Amino acid sequence: MRITVVGSINVDMVATAPSLPRAGETVTGAVLARHPGGKGANQALAARRLGAEVALIGAVGEGPLSDEALVLLEEAGVDLKGVGSAEGTPTGVALIAVDPSGENQIVVASGANDQVRPEHLPARIEDPLIVQLELPVETVEAAVGRATGFVCANLAPARPVSEALLRRCDLIVVNETEAAFYGDALHSGGGQVVITRGAEGASLYKRGAVVAEVGAPLVEAVDATGAGDAFVGAITVAFLEGQPVDAALRFACAAGALAATVAGAQPSLPTRAQVEALLNSGMAG
Template identity: 45%
Template sequence: MSIRLPAVTVVGSINLDIIATTDRIPSPGETVGGGVLQQQPGGKGANQAVAAARLGAKSRMIGAVGDDASGRLMLESLSGAGVDTTDVAVLDGGATGTALIVVDRDGENQIVVCPGANAAFSLESVVFSDEETVLCQLEVGLPVVLEAARRPAGFFVLNAAPAMDLPAELLERCDLVIVNETEYELIPALAEAKLVAVTYGKDGSAMFEHGRRVAEAPASSVTVANTIGAGDAFCGALVLALRAGLDYSAALAVANAVGADAVGDPSSQPALAPLAEYVARVAGAEVAAR
Protein backbone atom coordinates (compact mmCIF):
# COMPACT_ATOMS: atom_id res chain seq x y z
CA MET A 1 0.00 0.00 0.00
CA SER A 2 1.40 3.40 -1.00
CA ILE A 3 0.53 6.57 0.90
CA ARG A 4 1.99 10.05 0.67
CA LEU A 5 3.57 11.25 3.90
CA PRO A 6 4.15 14.89 4.86
CA ALA A 7 7.47 16.46 5.77
CA VAL A 8 7.63 16.78 9.56
CA THR A 9 9.69 19.26 11.56
CA VAL A 10 10.04 18.47 15.25
CA VAL A 11 10.92 21.26 17.66
CA GLY A 12 11.84 19.70 20.97
CA SER A 13 14.12 17.99 23.41
CA ILE A 14 17.17 15.84 22.79
CA ASN A 15 18.34 13.82 25.78
CA LEU A 16 20.67 11.08 26.80
CA ASP A 17 18.53 8.52 28.63
CA ILE A 18 20.24 6.82 31.58
CA ILE A 19 18.00 3.88 32.44
CA ALA A 20 18.06 1.64 35.50
CA THR A 21 15.90 -1.46 35.11
CA THR A 22 14.79 -3.08 38.39
CA ASP A 23 12.18 -5.54 39.61
CA ARG A 24 10.21 -2.66 41.08
CA ILE A 25 10.41 1.11 41.40
CA PRO A 26 11.64 2.11 44.87
CA SER A 27 9.42 3.96 47.34
CA PRO A 28 10.64 7.35 48.69
CA GLY A 29 13.75 6.79 50.79
CA GLU A 30 14.10 3.16 49.71
CA THR A 31 17.07 1.57 47.94
CA VAL A 32 16.41 -1.28 45.49
CA GLY A 33 19.38 -3.40 44.41
CA GLY A 34 20.03 -5.67 41.46
CA GLY A 35 19.41 -3.06 38.78
CA VAL A 36 20.75 -3.12 35.22
CA LEU A 37 22.08 0.17 33.82
CA GLN A 38 22.06 1.29 30.19
CA GLN A 39 22.37 4.51 28.21
CA GLN A 40 20.55 5.31 24.98
CA PRO A 41 19.35 8.25 22.87
CA GLY A 42 16.10 9.87 24.01
CA GLY A 43 14.17 13.07 24.61
CA LYS A 44 10.56 13.45 23.52
CA GLY A 45 11.49 15.60 20.55
CA ALA A 46 14.24 13.32 19.29
CA ASN A 47 12.08 10.24 19.87
CA GLN A 48 9.28 11.71 17.75
CA ALA A 49 11.64 12.84 14.98
CA VAL A 50 13.19 9.37 14.82
CA ALA A 51 9.76 7.72 14.81
CA ALA A 52 8.63 9.90 11.89
CA ALA A 53 11.80 9.04 9.94
CA ARG A 54 11.51 5.31 10.60
CA LEU A 55 7.86 5.40 9.55
CA GLY A 56 9.01 6.75 6.20
CA ALA A 57 8.59 10.52 6.42
CA LYS A 58 11.08 13.28 5.70
CA SER A 59 11.96 14.34 9.26
CA ARG A 60 13.82 17.42 10.51
CA MET A 61 14.92 18.01 14.11
CA ILE A 62 15.21 21.46 15.68
CA GLY A 63 16.74 21.53 19.15
CA ALA A 64 20.07 21.73 20.93
CA VAL A 65 22.77 19.56 22.43
CA GLY A 66 25.86 20.43 24.46
CA ASP A 67 29.38 20.45 23.07
CA ASP A 68 30.14 17.16 24.80
CA ALA A 69 30.39 13.44 24.14
CA SER A 70 26.68 12.94 24.81
CA GLY A 71 25.78 15.63 22.29
CA ARG A 72 27.93 14.05 19.60
CA LEU A 73 26.33 10.68 20.30
CA MET A 74 22.82 12.17 20.02
CA LEU A 75 23.61 13.83 16.69
CA GLU A 76 25.06 10.59 15.30
CA SER A 77 22.00 8.68 16.45
CA LEU A 78 19.55 11.13 14.88
CA SER A 79 21.43 11.23 11.59
CA GLY A 80 21.74 7.45 11.58
CA ALA A 81 17.95 7.16 11.85
CA GLY A 82 17.49 9.42 8.82
CA VAL A 83 16.67 12.67 10.64
CA ASP A 84 17.94 15.99 9.23
CA THR A 85 20.03 17.58 12.04
CA THR A 86 21.11 20.72 10.18
CA ASP A 87 19.17 22.93 12.60
CA VAL A 88 20.27 21.22 15.82
CA ALA A 89 22.39 23.78 17.70
CA VAL A 90 25.58 22.72 19.49
CA LEU A 91 25.98 25.00 22.51
CA ASP A 92 29.55 25.82 23.55
CA GLY A 93 30.07 25.00 27.22
CA GLY A 94 26.56 23.59 27.53
CA ALA A 95 25.57 20.14 28.72
CA THR A 96 23.36 17.83 26.70
CA GLY A 97 19.98 17.17 28.29
CA THR A 98 19.79 14.03 30.42
CA ALA A 99 16.88 11.91 31.62
CA LEU A 100 17.31 9.67 34.67
CA ILE A 101 14.84 6.79 34.32
CA VAL A 102 13.88 3.85 36.49
CA VAL A 103 11.90 1.07 34.78
CA ASP A 104 10.29 -1.89 36.58
CA ARG A 105 9.72 -5.44 35.29
CA ASP A 106 6.28 -4.44 33.95
CA GLY A 107 7.71 -1.62 31.87
CA GLU A 108 6.35 1.19 34.07
CA ASN A 109 8.75 4.05 34.71
CA GLN A 110 9.65 7.13 36.69
CA ILE A 111 11.64 9.89 34.98
CA VAL A 112 13.61 12.95 36.09
CA VAL A 113 14.68 15.26 33.25
CA CYS A 114 17.70 17.57 33.50
CA PRO A 115 17.13 19.88 30.50
CA GLY A 116 20.66 21.19 29.90
CA ALA A 117 20.90 22.54 26.34
CA ASN A 118 17.16 21.99 25.78
CA ALA A 119 16.49 25.08 27.93
CA ALA A 120 18.94 27.33 26.12
CA PHE A 121 18.23 27.44 22.39
CA SER A 122 16.19 29.73 20.14
CA LEU A 123 14.62 29.64 16.69
CA GLU A 124 16.21 32.91 15.60
CA SER A 125 17.93 31.55 12.47
CA VAL A 126 15.49 28.71 11.70
CA VAL A 127 13.32 28.92 8.58
CA PHE A 128 9.95 27.15 8.29
CA SER A 129 7.97 26.54 5.11
CA ASP A 130 4.21 26.65 4.71
CA GLU A 131 4.17 22.98 3.69
CA GLU A 132 5.81 21.65 6.84
CA THR A 133 3.93 19.91 9.60
CA VAL A 134 5.42 21.13 12.89
CA LEU A 135 5.35 18.98 16.02
CA CYS A 136 6.30 20.36 19.44
CA GLN A 137 6.34 19.12 23.04
CA LEU A 138 6.85 20.87 26.38
CA GLU A 139 10.27 19.55 27.39
CA VAL A 140 11.79 22.75 25.98
CA GLY A 141 11.12 26.32 27.08
CA LEU A 142 7.56 27.55 26.53
CA PRO A 143 8.86 30.69 24.72
CA VAL A 144 10.44 28.43 22.08
CA VAL A 145 7.18 26.51 21.63
CA LEU A 146 5.25 29.78 21.31
CA GLU A 147 7.74 31.05 18.74
CA ALA A 148 7.39 27.83 16.77
CA ALA A 149 3.60 28.23 16.85
CA ARG A 150 3.87 31.77 15.49
CA ARG A 151 6.30 30.93 12.70
CA PRO A 152 4.79 28.38 10.28
CA ALA A 153 1.53 28.74 8.42
CA GLY A 154 1.20 24.96 8.10
CA PHE A 155 -0.25 22.24 10.34
CA PHE A 156 0.84 22.71 13.97
CA VAL A 157 0.74 19.89 16.53
CA LEU A 158 1.47 20.05 20.26
CA ASN A 159 2.17 17.01 22.40
CA ALA A 160 1.28 18.77 25.67
CA ALA A 161 3.70 16.81 27.85
CA PRO A 162 4.70 17.32 30.53
CA ALA A 163 1.34 18.84 31.47
CA MET A 164 1.19 22.57 32.24
CA ASP A 165 -1.17 25.49 31.80
CA LEU A 166 -1.25 26.45 28.13
CA PRO A 167 -1.45 30.09 27.00
CA ALA A 168 -4.61 30.81 25.03
CA GLU A 169 -2.52 31.96 22.07
CA LEU A 170 -0.77 28.59 21.88
CA LEU A 171 -3.94 26.55 22.23
CA GLU A 172 -5.70 28.57 19.52
CA ARG A 173 -2.82 27.92 17.11
CA CYS A 174 -2.86 24.15 17.62
CA ASP A 175 -4.46 22.18 14.81
CA LEU A 176 -4.04 19.08 16.99
CA VAL A 177 -3.07 18.45 20.62
CA ILE A 178 -1.93 14.99 21.74
CA VAL A 179 -2.00 13.98 25.42
CA ASN A 180 -2.45 10.95 27.63
CA GLU A 181 -5.48 10.63 29.90
CA THR A 182 -3.67 12.11 32.93
CA GLU A 183 -2.50 15.14 30.97
CA TYR A 184 -6.01 15.64 29.58
CA GLU A 185 -7.36 15.85 33.13
CA LEU A 186 -4.56 18.19 34.25
CA ILE A 187 -5.16 20.70 31.42
CA PRO A 188 -8.86 21.73 31.63
CA ALA A 189 -8.50 24.16 28.72
CA LEU A 190 -8.17 21.19 26.35
CA ALA A 191 -11.93 20.68 26.62
CA GLU A 192 -12.27 23.75 24.37
CA ALA A 193 -9.51 22.85 21.92
CA LYS A 194 -10.25 22.28 18.23
CA LEU A 195 -8.91 18.74 18.10
CA VAL A 196 -7.40 16.60 20.86
CA ALA A 197 -6.17 13.01 20.71
CA VAL A 198 -6.08 11.24 24.08
CA THR A 199 -4.32 7.95 24.80
CA TYR A 200 -5.63 5.55 27.44
CA GLY A 201 -2.93 2.87 27.51
CA LYS A 202 -4.48 -0.60 27.26
CA ASP A 203 -7.87 1.04 26.64
CA GLY A 204 -6.81 2.55 23.32
CA SER A 205 -7.23 6.15 22.22
CA ALA A 206 -9.90 8.68 21.28
CA MET A 207 -10.32 11.94 19.39
CA PHE A 208 -12.20 14.96 20.75
CA GLU A 209 -13.48 18.04 18.91
CA HIS A 210 -14.17 20.90 21.33
CA GLY A 211 -14.58 18.37 24.13
CA ARG A 212 -16.91 16.05 22.17
CA ARG A 213 -15.71 12.49 21.59
CA VAL A 214 -15.86 11.93 17.82
CA ALA A 215 -13.72 8.82 17.24
CA GLU A 216 -11.94 6.04 19.09
CA ALA A 217 -9.81 2.96 18.47
CA PRO A 218 -8.94 -0.01 20.69
CA ALA A 219 -5.41 -0.78 21.78
CA SER A 220 -3.41 -3.67 20.36
CA SER A 221 -2.51 -6.48 22.75
CA VAL A 222 1.25 -6.64 23.40
CA THR A 223 3.84 -7.81 25.90
CA VAL A 224 5.29 -4.70 27.56
CA ALA A 225 9.07 -4.26 27.46
CA ASN A 226 9.34 -0.49 27.91
CA THR A 227 6.76 2.32 27.83
CA ILE A 228 9.25 5.22 27.58
CA GLY A 229 9.10 5.83 23.83
CA ALA A 230 5.63 4.46 23.12
CA GLY A 231 3.79 7.76 23.45
CA ASP A 232 6.32 9.47 21.19
CA ALA A 233 5.97 6.78 18.52
CA PHE A 234 2.18 7.18 18.78
CA CYS A 235 2.54 10.96 18.26
CA GLY A 236 4.70 10.59 15.18
CA ALA A 237 2.40 7.97 13.68
CA LEU A 238 -0.83 9.86 14.38
CA VAL A 239 0.47 13.06 12.82
CA LEU A 240 1.62 11.21 9.69
CA ALA A 241 -1.61 9.20 9.40
CA LEU A 242 -3.85 12.25 9.71
CA ARG A 243 -1.78 14.32 7.29
CA ALA A 244 -1.78 11.41 4.84
CA GLY A 245 -5.57 11.65 4.73
CA LEU A 246 -6.76 8.85 7.01
CA ASP A 247 -9.95 9.52 8.95
CA TYR A 248 -9.83 9.91 12.72
CA SER A 249 -10.66 6.31 13.63
CA ALA A 250 -8.24 4.81 11.12
CA ALA A 251 -5.47 7.23 12.11
CA LEU A 252 -5.93 6.37 15.79
CA ALA A 253 -5.87 2.64 15.02
CA VAL A 254 -2.66 3.00 13.02
CA ALA A 255 -1.04 5.05 15.78
CA ASN A 256 -2.14 2.47 18.37
CA ALA A 257 -0.48 -0.27 16.31
CA VAL A 258 2.74 1.73 16.11
CA GLY A 259 2.61 2.42 19.84
CA ALA A 260 2.13 -1.30 20.50
CA ASP A 261 5.29 -2.11 18.55
CA ALA A 262 7.12 0.58 20.53
CA VAL A 263 5.94 -0.84 23.88
CA GLY A 264 7.32 -4.23 22.88
CA ASP A 265 10.77 -2.76 22.15
CA PRO A 266 13.17 -1.96 25.02
CA SER A 267 14.53 1.14 23.24
CA SER A 268 13.25 4.71 23.70
CA GLN A 269 13.63 5.01 19.91
CA PRO A 270 12.23 1.65 18.76
CA ALA A 271 12.58 0.01 15.38
CA LEU A 272 9.42 0.57 13.34
CA ALA A 273 8.05 -0.54 9.98
CA PRO A 274 7.00 1.96 7.27
CA LEU A 275 3.65 3.57 8.07
CA ALA A 276 2.03 1.92 5.04
CA GLU A 277 2.56 -1.50 6.65
CA TYR A 278 0.62 -0.41 9.74
CA VAL A 279 -2.15 1.01 7.55
CA ALA A 280 -2.40 -2.34 5.75
CA ARG A 281 -2.30 -4.23 9.05
CA VAL A 282 -5.16 -2.18 10.49
CA ALA A 283 -7.21 -2.51 7.30
CA GLY A 284 -6.68 -6.29 7.33
CA ALA A 285 -7.75 -6.54 10.98
CA GLU A 286 -10.92 -4.58 10.22
CA VAL A 287 -11.80 -6.91 7.35
CA ALA A 288 -11.15 -9.98 9.49
CA ALA A 289 -13.39 -8.64 12.24
CA ARG A 290 -16.40 -8.24 9.93
Protein backbone atom coordinates in the same frame (compact mmCIF):
# COMPACT_ATOMS: atom_id res chain seq x y z
CA MET B 1 5.58 14.71 3.14
CA ARG B 2 8.04 16.84 5.12
CA ILE B 3 7.61 17.56 8.84
CA THR B 4 9.57 19.93 11.07
CA VAL B 5 9.97 18.96 14.73
CA VAL B 6 11.01 21.59 17.26
CA GLY B 7 11.98 19.69 20.37
CA SER B 8 14.32 18.16 22.90
CA ILE B 9 17.33 15.93 22.35
CA ASN B 10 18.58 13.74 25.22
CA VAL B 11 20.52 10.67 26.11
CA ASP B 12 18.43 8.27 28.21
CA MET B 13 20.02 6.44 31.12
CA VAL B 14 17.64 3.52 31.68
CA ALA B 15 17.70 1.36 34.82
CA THR B 16 15.49 -1.72 34.49
CA ALA B 17 14.69 -2.70 38.07
CA PRO B 18 12.64 -5.34 39.90
CA SER B 19 10.24 -2.58 41.00
CA LEU B 20 9.89 1.21 40.90
CA PRO B 21 11.00 2.94 44.11
CA ARG B 22 8.59 4.64 46.46
CA ALA B 23 9.55 7.98 47.99
CA GLY B 24 12.71 7.47 50.06
CA GLU B 25 13.18 3.87 48.91
CA THR B 26 16.31 2.40 47.31
CA VAL B 27 15.79 -0.43 44.83
CA THR B 28 18.79 -2.60 43.95
CA GLY B 29 19.36 -5.24 41.28
CA ALA B 30 18.82 -2.92 38.31
CA VAL B 31 20.43 -3.27 34.87
CA LEU B 32 21.64 -0.04 33.24
CA ALA B 33 21.48 0.84 29.53
CA ARG B 34 21.98 4.05 27.51
CA HIS B 35 19.95 5.09 24.47
CA PRO B 36 19.37 8.26 22.43
CA GLY B 37 16.15 9.98 23.51
CA GLY B 38 14.33 13.25 24.14
CA LYS B 39 10.70 13.75 23.11
CA GLY B 40 11.58 15.93 20.13
CA ALA B 41 14.22 13.56 18.80
CA ASN B 42 12.00 10.54 19.45
CA GLN B 43 9.05 12.02 17.59
CA ALA B 44 11.26 13.10 14.71
CA LEU B 45 12.67 9.59 14.37
CA ALA B 46 9.22 8.03 14.76
CA ALA B 47 7.83 10.07 11.86
CA ARG B 48 10.92 9.36 9.75
CA ARG B 49 10.67 5.60 10.25
CA LEU B 50 7.02 5.80 9.20
CA GLY B 51 7.93 7.37 5.87
CA ALA B 52 8.04 11.16 6.33
CA GLU B 53 10.92 13.46 5.49
CA VAL B 54 11.78 15.13 8.81
CA ALA B 55 13.83 18.12 9.96
CA LEU B 56 14.69 18.56 13.65
CA ILE B 57 15.37 21.88 15.37
CA GLY B 58 16.98 21.69 18.81
CA ALA B 59 20.34 21.63 20.57
CA VAL B 60 22.93 19.29 22.04
CA GLY B 61 25.74 20.23 24.40
CA GLU B 62 29.46 19.70 24.54
CA GLY B 63 31.14 16.35 25.04
CA PRO B 64 30.71 12.78 23.75
CA LEU B 65 27.02 12.56 24.65
CA SER B 66 26.21 14.97 21.82
CA ASP B 67 27.24 12.44 19.16
CA GLU B 68 25.51 9.64 21.03
CA ALA B 69 22.27 11.62 21.16
CA LEU B 70 22.19 12.09 17.38
CA VAL B 71 23.47 8.77 16.05
CA LEU B 72 20.13 7.08 15.24
CA LEU B 73 18.70 10.29 13.78
CA GLU B 74 21.69 10.55 11.46
CA GLU B 75 21.41 6.91 10.45
CA ALA B 76 17.73 7.39 9.58
CA GLY B 77 18.36 10.48 7.47
CA VAL B 78 16.67 13.09 9.68
CA ASP B 79 17.73 16.60 8.62
CA LEU B 80 19.84 17.91 11.52
CA LYS B 81 20.93 21.24 10.06
CA GLY B 82 18.70 22.96 12.63
CA VAL B 83 20.43 21.28 15.60
CA GLY B 84 22.84 23.64 17.34
CA SER B 85 25.59 23.09 19.89
CA ALA B 86 25.29 24.92 23.21
CA GLU B 87 28.75 25.87 24.49
CA GLY B 88 29.48 25.20 28.14
CA THR B 89 26.29 23.19 28.58
CA PRO B 90 25.87 19.40 28.70
CA THR B 91 23.56 17.48 26.42
CA GLY B 92 20.18 16.76 28.02
CA VAL B 93 19.92 13.56 30.02
CA ALA B 94 16.85 11.60 31.12
CA LEU B 95 17.14 9.28 34.13
CA ILE B 96 14.59 6.51 33.65
CA ALA B 97 13.57 3.66 35.93
CA VAL B 98 11.57 0.82 34.35
CA ASP B 99 9.88 -2.12 36.09
CA PRO B 100 9.21 -5.60 34.63
CA SER B 101 5.73 -4.57 33.40
CA GLY B 102 7.16 -1.68 31.37
CA GLU B 103 5.96 1.11 33.68
CA ASN B 104 8.48 3.90 34.19
CA GLN B 105 9.53 6.93 36.20
CA ILE B 106 11.48 9.70 34.45
CA VAL B 107 13.58 12.64 35.68
CA VAL B 108 15.01 14.95 33.01
CA ALA B 109 18.10 17.17 33.31
CA SER B 110 17.39 19.48 30.37
CA GLY B 111 20.93 20.73 29.70
CA ALA B 112 21.27 22.17 26.20
CA ASN B 113 17.53 21.93 25.58
CA ASP B 114 17.05 24.95 27.85
CA GLN B 115 19.27 26.98 25.52
CA VAL B 116 16.94 26.66 22.52
CA ARG B 117 15.44 30.15 22.25
CA PRO B 118 12.95 31.80 19.88
CA GLU B 119 15.81 33.57 18.05
CA HIS B 120 17.14 30.16 16.99
CA LEU B 121 13.94 29.41 15.07
CA PRO B 122 13.18 30.29 11.43
CA ALA B 123 11.03 33.37 10.87
CA ARG B 124 8.43 31.10 9.23
CA ILE B 125 7.87 27.36 9.59
CA GLU B 126 6.07 26.25 6.46
CA ASP B 127 6.28 22.49 7.03
CA PRO B 128 3.73 20.72 9.22
CA LEU B 129 5.04 21.16 12.76
CA ILE B 130 5.33 18.93 15.83
CA VAL B 131 6.20 20.43 19.24
CA GLN B 132 6.36 19.18 22.83
CA LEU B 133 7.12 20.87 26.16
CA GLU B 134 10.68 19.77 26.96
CA LEU B 135 11.98 23.07 25.56
CA PRO B 136 11.38 26.51 27.13
CA VAL B 137 7.67 27.33 26.79
CA GLU B 138 8.42 30.66 25.08
CA THR B 139 10.31 28.77 22.36
CA VAL B 140 7.43 26.37 21.83
CA GLU B 141 4.98 29.29 21.71
CA ALA B 142 7.18 31.05 19.16
CA ALA B 143 7.42 27.95 16.97
CA VAL B 144 3.66 27.50 16.94
CA GLY B 145 3.16 31.20 16.23
CA ARG B 146 5.49 31.04 13.22
CA ALA B 147 3.90 27.92 11.74
CA THR B 148 1.88 28.47 8.59
CA GLY B 149 0.46 24.97 8.27
CA PHE B 150 -0.62 21.96 10.33
CA VAL B 151 0.48 22.01 13.99
CA CYS B 152 0.54 19.02 16.36
CA ALA B 153 1.34 19.81 20.00
CA ASN B 154 2.16 17.01 22.40
CA LEU B 155 1.58 18.89 25.65
CA ALA B 156 4.05 16.83 27.66
CA PRO B 157 5.34 17.15 30.24
CA ALA B 158 2.29 19.09 31.42
CA ARG B 159 3.07 22.80 31.88
CA PRO B 160 0.97 25.96 31.61
CA VAL B 161 0.66 27.25 28.04
CA SER B 162 -1.18 30.17 26.49
CA GLU B 163 -4.72 30.12 25.18
CA ALA B 164 -3.28 31.29 21.87
CA LEU B 165 -1.24 28.09 21.54
CA LEU B 166 -4.24 25.91 22.36
CA ARG B 167 -6.38 27.73 19.79
CA ARG B 168 -3.72 27.51 17.08
CA CYS B 169 -3.11 23.76 17.24
CA ASP B 170 -4.79 21.52 14.70
CA LEU B 171 -4.06 18.49 16.88
CA ILE B 172 -3.26 18.20 20.58
CA VAL B 173 -2.03 14.89 22.03
CA VAL B 174 -1.96 14.20 25.78
CA ASN B 175 -2.18 11.23 28.10
CA GLU B 176 -4.80 10.95 30.83
CA THR B 177 -2.63 12.60 33.49
CA GLU B 178 -1.84 15.54 31.21
CA ALA B 179 -5.49 15.82 30.19
CA ALA B 180 -6.46 16.19 33.85
CA PHE B 181 -3.85 18.95 34.27
CA TYR B 182 -5.26 21.02 31.39
CA GLY B 183 -8.94 20.25 31.96
CA ASP B 184 -11.52 21.89 29.72
CA ALA B 185 -8.93 24.31 28.32
CA LEU B 186 -7.76 21.48 26.03
CA HIS B 187 -11.00 21.74 24.10
CA SER B 188 -11.15 25.54 23.86
CA GLY B 189 -9.77 25.71 20.34
CA GLY B 190 -11.15 24.43 17.09
CA GLY B 191 -8.64 21.64 16.69
CA GLN B 192 -8.82 17.97 17.56
CA VAL B 193 -7.65 16.51 20.86
CA VAL B 194 -6.38 12.96 21.32
CA ILE B 195 -6.16 11.48 24.80
CA THR B 196 -4.04 8.34 24.99
CA ARG B 197 -4.89 5.67 27.56
CA GLY B 198 -1.92 3.31 27.39
CA ALA B 199 -2.96 -0.30 26.90
CA GLU B 200 -6.61 0.79 26.64
CA GLY B 201 -6.07 2.74 23.42
CA ALA B 202 -6.97 6.34 22.60
CA SER B 203 -9.93 8.69 22.13
CA LEU B 204 -10.28 11.64 19.76
CA TYR B 205 -12.36 14.67 20.72
CA LYS B 206 -13.68 17.64 18.76
CA ARG B 207 -14.88 20.59 20.88
CA GLY B 208 -15.06 18.30 23.90
CA ALA B 209 -17.17 15.59 22.26
CA VAL B 210 -15.84 12.10 21.51
CA VAL B 211 -15.51 11.55 17.77
CA ALA B 212 -13.70 8.20 17.77
CA GLU B 213 -12.26 5.64 20.18
CA VAL B 214 -10.05 2.64 19.47
CA GLY B 215 -8.39 0.02 21.62
CA ALA B 216 -4.68 -0.78 21.59
CA PRO B 217 -3.23 -4.05 20.33
CA LEU B 218 -2.46 -6.58 23.04
CA VAL B 219 1.32 -6.85 23.30
CA GLU B 220 3.86 -7.94 25.88
CA ALA B 221 5.17 -4.63 27.21
CA VAL B 222 8.86 -4.34 28.05
CA ASP B 223 9.43 -0.57 28.29
CA ALA B 224 6.78 2.10 27.69
CA THR B 225 9.31 4.96 27.48
CA GLY B 226 8.99 5.59 23.73
CA ALA B 227 5.38 4.55 23.26
CA GLY B 228 3.86 8.01 23.56
CA ASP B 229 6.38 9.52 21.16
CA ALA B 230 5.77 6.74 18.64
CA PHE B 231 2.05 7.54 18.90
CA VAL B 232 2.62 11.26 18.27
CA GLY B 233 4.80 10.67 15.23
CA ALA B 234 2.34 8.14 13.84
CA ILE B 235 -0.84 10.15 14.38
CA THR B 236 0.75 13.16 12.70
CA VAL B 237 1.84 11.11 9.70
CA ALA B 238 -1.60 9.48 9.47
CA PHE B 239 -3.45 12.81 9.61
CA LEU B 240 -1.17 14.38 7.00
CA GLU B 241 -1.77 11.38 4.74
CA GLY B 242 -5.50 11.99 5.05
CA GLN B 243 -6.29 8.71 6.78
CA PRO B 244 -9.83 8.53 8.24
CA VAL B 245 -9.95 9.27 11.96
CA ASP B 246 -10.55 5.67 13.08
CA ALA B 247 -7.76 4.39 10.83
CA ALA B 248 -5.37 7.12 12.02
CA LEU B 249 -6.01 6.21 15.66
CA ARG B 250 -5.48 2.51 14.98
CA PHE B 251 -2.27 3.29 13.11
CA ALA B 252 -0.95 5.40 16.00
CA CYS B 253 -2.01 2.89 18.67
CA ALA B 254 -0.24 0.13 16.76
CA ALA B 255 2.95 2.22 16.59
CA GLY B 256 2.77 2.96 20.32
CA ALA B 257 2.13 -0.67 21.21
CA LEU B 258 5.08 -1.87 19.15
CA ALA B 259 7.34 0.70 20.81
CA ALA B 260 6.45 -0.72 24.22
CA THR B 261 7.74 -4.17 23.23
CA VAL B 262 11.39 -3.09 22.90
CA ALA B 263 13.69 -1.55 25.52
CA GLY B 264 14.75 2.05 25.01
CA ALA B 265 12.94 4.95 23.39
CA GLN B 266 14.56 5.35 19.98
CA PRO B 267 15.58 1.71 19.49
CA SER B 268 11.92 0.77 19.99
CA LEU B 269 10.37 3.07 17.38
CA PRO B 270 8.78 0.90 14.69
CA THR B 271 9.07 1.06 10.93
CA ARG B 272 6.11 1.49 8.59
CA ALA B 273 6.32 -2.18 7.62
CA GLN B 274 6.12 -3.28 11.26
CA VAL B 275 3.09 -1.12 11.97
CA GLU B 276 1.27 -2.30 8.86
CA ALA B 277 2.07 -5.94 9.68
CA LEU B 278 0.50 -5.53 13.12
CA LEU B 279 -2.56 -3.81 11.65
CA ASN B 280 -2.94 -6.57 9.04
CA SER B 281 -2.64 -9.25 11.73
CA GLY B 282 -6.06 -8.32 13.08
CA MET B 283 -4.69 -7.57 16.56
CA ALA B 284 -5.12 -3.79 16.30
CA GLY B 285 -8.10 -2.22 18.08
